[in-house]
Amino acid sequence: MHLPHSTLKQEFVKKWIMGLQRCKFSNKNMSIFERKKAIKLSADTAMASARKGLTCWSRALISTPDRSAVPTTTRRASLACKKIVKRSRRIRRTAKCGAARKRQITRSVAQCLVRKRTQILKSLIPGGEFMNEVCLIEETLDYITSLRVQVDVMRSLASASVRASEPHN
Amino acid sequence: MSGRRSRSKQSSVSSITDDQITDLVSKLQHLIPELRRRRFDKVSTSKVLQETCNYIRSLHREVEDLSDRLSQLLASTDSDSDQAAIIRSLLMQ
Numbered sequence: 001m002h003l004p005h006s007t008l009k010q011e012f013v014k015k016w017i018m019g020l021q022r023c024k025f026s027n028k029n030m031s032i033f034e035r036k037k038a039i040k041l042s043a044d045t046a047m048a049s050a051r052k053g054l055t056c057w058s059r060a061l062i063s064t065p066d067r068s069a070v071p072t073t074t075r076r077a078s079l080a081c082k083k084i085v086k087r088s089r090r091i092r093r094t095a096k097c098g099a100a101r102k103r104q105i106t107r108s109v110a111q112c113l114v115r116k117r118t119q120i121l122k123s124l125i126p127g128g129e130f131m132n133e134v135c136l137i138e139e140t141l142d143y144i145t146s147l148r149v150q151v152d153v154m155r156s157l158a159s160a161s162v163r164a165s166e167p168h169n
Numbered sequence: 170m171s172g173r174r175s176r177s178k179q180s181s182v183s184s185i186t187d188d189q190i191t192d193l194v195s196k197l198q199h200l201i202p203e204l205r206r207r208r209f210d211k212v213s214t215s216k217v218l219q220e221t222c223n224y225i226r227s228l229h230r231e232v233e234d235l236s237d238r239l240s241q242l243l244a245s246t247d248s249d250s251d252q253a254a255i256i257r258s259l260l261m262q
Contacts (some may be wrong), residue, residue: 032240032241035231035244036236040233040236043232092260096249114215115246117218118218118258120222121218124226133185133190137197138194141196144200144201144221144225144228147232149226151231151232151235152238154232154236155235157239158242161242161243
């Protein structure tokens with residue numbers, strides 16, 4: 001299921017060019033903002049369709065391409081976690097606890113952090129809210145590889161555009 | 170609620186799932202540039218998750234910035250032939 005970087009890149013470029021052409025880019029009446037949205041949408045769709053329906057995140061992204069702001073649960077989760085860590089530090093400082101109790105507290109703080117951070121990760125991966133832990137991490141690995149390809153190609157296009165717009169000698 | 174779920178999972182499912190998760194988390198560690206230098210150290214799961222989230226957010230930001238730049242660059246190329254040349258150069262990589 002894991003494709004090499006170059007194969008994924010070719011798939012992405014192919015799909016992205018198709019998408020950009022469909023956007024009718026030569027329409028001069030597009031505002032910069034509309035153009036930017038079209039570019040991002042076509043890039044995200046190309047990134048997802050390059051996976052050919054093999055991953056959950058790509059199917060989720062194609063069905064809901066407009067993922068706006070990060071949900072507030074993220075901030076709430078990190079604030080709640082900070083409270084729990086502070087509370088456990090206060091418990092540790094009241095040094096009546098023995099070593100075993102301290103280990104127990106450390107373990108539960110670690111488990112709490114893992115749970116909260118897993119929630120945050122779920123909010124970042126398209127379709128993540130529906131995944132179990134194993135699926136989430138597998139999807140994350142694939143999603144990160146695809147995001148890197150997307151950034152790579154977009155960067156190349158940006159520098160090619162800059163070169164093309166430079167005056168010819 | 171997720172706490173209850175994970176506790177019951179640990180009692181009913183064997184340690185194969187734990188190993189699976191450990192293996193996946195180490196794969197994640199190798200993928201993230203921040204943590205790749207610490208390849209031979211043991212990094213905690215919560216730290217790996219934290220750095221993963223930070224990395225994904227930074228990639229999302231980069232895509233946003235590149236979309237901005239591209240929208241300005243492509244707006245300034247007047248002719249279709251220029252744009253075709255750009256896309257052709259992309260294909261030749």
